[in-house]
Amino acid sequence: MDQDIARKLLKVGEAFRIKGPFFNYEEVSQGNVNRTYKVNYIRDDGTGMAVIKPYLVQRVNTYAFKNPIQLMENIDKVTEYIRKKAPDKVSLHYHHTEDASGERKTYLSDEEDSFWRICNYVPSVTFDSCDDIRVVRNAGEAFGEFQMLLSDFDATQLYYTIPDFHDTRKRYETMLKDVARDECGRVAEVREEIDWLLSVQDQACRLTDLFNEGKLPLRVTHNDTKINNVLFDEVTHEALVVVDLDTVMPGLVGHDFGDAIRFAANFVEEDWEDYQKAGVNLNIFWAFAEGFLKKTAKTLTPLEVETLGMSSFVLACELATRFLDDYINGDKYFNVKKPKHNLIRTRCQIALAKDMLEKQDAMNAIVRECARKYQNA
Numbered sequence: 001m002d003q004d005i006a007r008k009l010l011k012v013g014e015a016f017r018i019k020g021p022f023f024n025y026e027e028v029s030q031g032n033v034n035r036t037y038k039v040n041y042i043r044d045d046g047t048g049m050a051v052i053k054p055y056l057v058q059r060v061n062t063y064a065f066k067n068p069i070q071l072m073e074n075i076d077k078v079t080e081y082i083r084k085k086a087p088d089k090v091s092l093h094y095h096h097t098e099d100a101s102g103e104r105k106t107y108l109s110d111e112e113d114s115f116w117r118i119c120n121y122v123p124s125v126t127f128d129s130c131d132d133i134r135v136v137r138n139a140g141e142a143f144g145e146f147q148m149l150l151s152d153f154d155a156t157q158l159y160y161t162i163p164d165f166h167d168t169r170k171r172y173e174t175m176l177k178d179v180a181r182d183e184c185g186r187v188a189e190v191r192e193e194i195d196w197l198l199s200v201q202d203q204a205c206r207l208t209d210l211f212n213e214g215k216l217p218l219r220v221t222h223n224d225t226k227i228n229n230v231l232f233d234e235v236t237h238e239a240l241v242v243v244d245l246d247t248v249m250p251g252l253v254g255h256d257f258g259d260a261i262r263f264a265a266n267f268v269e270e271d272w273e274d275y276q277k278a279g280v281n282l283n284i285f286w287a288f289a290e291g292f293l294k295k296t297a298k299t300l301t302p303l304e305v306e307t308l309g310m311s312s313f314v315l316a317c318e319l320a321t322r323f324l325d326d327y328i329n330g331d332k333y334f335n336v337k338k339p340k341h342n343l344i345r346t347r348c349q350i351a352l353a354k355d356m357l358e359k360q361d362a363m364n365a366i367v368r369e370c371a372r373k374y375q376n377a
């Protein structure tokens with residue numbers, strides 16, 4: 001246990017009036033942007049016996065999220081809405097601080113300009129990668145259901161926590177500006193990656209273009225649908241709840257479908273050193289599509305259905321530009337754990353995207369088949 005972190009977490013817990021002595025903490029290593037800790041406190045179970053009570057404590061990355069207070073307002077509204085609509089479902093509850101004047105907040109913004117929040121810890125398992133078709137189908141259902149739960153939520157109530165988050169055209173423009181600046185002298189090393197991404201730019205920007213042409217409806221989407229953002233029951237592996245609501249904003253259905261596929265259906269993890277092995281596992285693709293369309297098929301427009309197959313290619317390319325841009329800028333946005341981490345991630349997304357291009361027809365056929373099945377069900 002790092003003593004400085006432990007001391008910091010202790011202070012944060014005090015601000016949120018968490019009861020009982022601080023016991024210990026462990027870092028939850030999944031997120032690439034925020035820092036997350038499971039912090040354990042000791043409680044009396046009412047009979048004099050000590051029990052461990054865990055909380056999930058997060059430090060929000062304010063480089064990525066410039067307005068974390070608005071972000072917390074979004075989360076409050078969305079979790080409240082889902083709780084009312086589906087009161088029996090497991091849900092996230094954020095704790096409140098209280099200052100001398102009695103003002104309560106769901107966050108602590110402290111002197112070092114760091115931004116903290118605490119929510120209930122849900123006993124569960126998560127999967128960073130998964131070959132179990134049933135689990136993947138459950139994840140598809142969970143993200144599909146999440147979108148359906150919010151289908152009549154008034155999207156104008158939501159702030160854009162990261163403007164233009166899935167605007168692929170703008171992601172390319174930003175990367176090109178940073179290439180021109182070449183702040184860290186890294187551009188020469190990544191010419192091949194830049195050239196490949198530029199060679200597929202129009203295909204990669206297909207969702208953005210269709211939206212700008214007014215052909216796709218805006219929905220409330222999750223926008224960060226990695227399978228490890230679903231908590232599963234430890235025994236049954238049923239999906240319990242979708243977490244990581246920082247990017248819940250108006251978006252396109254393809255953003256959620258494509259992002260989930262590029263993460264869950266990849267043969268290897270997102271930062272696999274041997275990146276040539278990246279590629280799309282069609283069985284996993286099918287399982288996710290089946291779960292997702294089971295929940296959404298009846299509400300999607302024909303064009304939305306048509307975009308799902310290619311959306312995974314779009315999201316893989318978009319994320320490759322983001323990782324590459326961050327590498328070129330000196331690794332400021334994504335947490336990196338080793339040198340060239342963002343470059344390895346870029347190469348992995350590019351290898352995946354190349355494989356997706358070859359499997360485009362198969363992916364489209366699977367989506368059409370699942371949509372047909374559940375539109376008529």
Ligand code: GN1
Binds near residue numbers: 030033270
């Ligand atoms: C970030 O925070 P995390 O690890 O769930 C990123 C996603 C990327 C993902 C890639 C706010 O997600 O957009 O797809 O890394 N989130 C943000 O692993 O930028």
Ligand code: MG
Binds near residue numbers: 031033246
């Ligand atoms: Mg996230």
